[in-house]
Amino acid sequence: MRAFLSVFIICLLFSCKSQKEAMSSKNTALNTQPKLVVGIVVDQMRYDYLTRFYSKYGDDGFKRLVNQGFNCKNHHFNYVPTYTGPGHASIFTGTTPKMHGIISNNWYDKVLDSYVYCAGDTTVQSVGTLDKAGQMSPHRLKTTSFADENRLFTQMRGKTIGISVKDRGAILPAGHTANAAYWFHGKDEGRFISSTFYFNTLPNWVQTFNNSAIAESYLKEWNTLYDINSYTESGSDLNAFEGGFRGKDNATFPYDLKALSKENRGFDILKATPYGNSIVTDFAIAAIDGEQLGQDNFTDVLTVSFSSTDYVGHNFGVNSKEIEDTYLRLDKEVARLLQKLDVKVGKGNYTLFLTSDHGAVEVPSYLQSVNIPSxxxxxxxxxxxxxxxxxxxxxxxxxxxxxxxxxxxxxxxxxxxxxxxxxxxxxxxxxxxxxxxxxxxxxxxxxxxxxxxxxxxxxxxxxxxxxxxxxxxxxxxxPAVIKYSKTGSTHGSALNYDTHVPLLFFGKGIKNGSTLEHTTIPDIAPTMSALLGISFPNGATGKPLEFVLD
Missing domain, CATH: 3.30.1360.150 (Gyrase A; domain 2)
Structure with a gap:
């Protein structure tokens, strides 16, 4: 009897141990969320910018995302119009304008009988400037973002910070419950601002950044990063298809930004140069430190929209030396941000995706010159x-x-x-x-x-x-017919040049590989929600990309 009892106790102990190990294993499986999710949107990035300039990219930016992450090569917008406001909203809400309500950047309001701006809000006040440029909020966005759902899931302990040169590029991705959204206000100020929708005073780290004269340091010469003769993936520097800046007779390198800023709205000129992306990276890095993102057990979300690519594309066009130089420099900004994340959050502790809010058409006057209908x-x-x-x-x-x-x-x-x-x-x-x-x-x-x-x-x-x-x-x-000037590129259509954009996933919980399977913009947010184990955005119509998740 004593021997039987001993065997029973031993079996019971082993059973309890195995159940505890099983429960521990189950808990481990359910709690593998990254400490930080970073959503990068490159404004007006056609998919072929990834492939056309690939040989000139370094190993630590776009190539690192491609080689160590997952590349969705056949990724498209599944709605029109393909504009910035709807694009940013759709990426982070997992649905389309039919549901989230951001039907354009500006639109005619049938009830008010006037135009409204997608992020405009006269019920809030500017923070960080006396200019009205801060009267913005996400109040016209009708559904939640995956960042909102993460905030709800973590009982508001997980932070959300949105950053961009453009207000809509910062506000719409961050959603309704964001701790903050910041955008760059140029003119004679050159500083990041926000609105009373989030708080009444800029945090100390933001004030320190604004007082550092970083923006002024970028009012310098913009010349090509490498020998311009090596820029064989773009057209001639001098041509009839580019806009340029006031105060300069032609759109050719180099550009003296400090001198040109006087006739181009002061610090606003930075938005239409690669240095607009540089200052966004600077600010994102400051935010990671200032907000201590990814430093606790609650997943934080950082949204970063590089908008200067859009300004450069509108001004100089898809085939310009300026657009090539902008992407070669952006590659270095992506590498710089990844390096900061590696050090501050830790390799394997964060998840990142990179996509675009729309593509762009080749300048129709250029297409006409090579006999393509436009x-x-x-x-x-x-x-x-x-x-x-x-x-x-x-x-x-x-x-x-x-x-x-x-x-x-x-x-x-x-x-x-x-x-x-x-x-x-x-x-x-x-x-x-x-x-x-x-x-x-x-x-x-x-x-x-x-x-x-x-x-x-x-x-x-x-x-x-x-x-x-x-x-x-x-x-x-x-096709290739636009309502625009005869110089520079634009977007908005349902054609592949506007709908086909990159989608790269990277980091914790992401497989290494690629696919040519057709994926759509609304699939991104549900994929992030599935990775985090949280509710999908409340209007989401996309599906999780299971083949991306590890």
Missing amino acids: GYFDADAFKAKLKSAIILNYKAEAFIKNISNSQIFLNREVIKGYGLKLEDVQQAIVNEIIDYKHINKAYTATSMSTTEFTSGLESLLQKGYNQKRSGDVLYVLD
């Missing part, structure tokens, strides 16, 4: 022609309240007063404009609301269509 849309002529057209026996001007963002907003009260049906007027306008020069497609809001499109351009339009905020008629321009 052109420019005369918006004023379009509006004049449409308003003078006869629609259902009435002059169309009577029906139209606003034309903007490739949408036509109708005056519903007037239409009702004439005894007409709204859907009939919408369709009549579609029938009218479809034959106009450079109009490729046109659709009614009724069709967007009543028909489910599962593929093609119609599906992308529908995912970008918000029933309360979008217009009554949507139109699409021909």
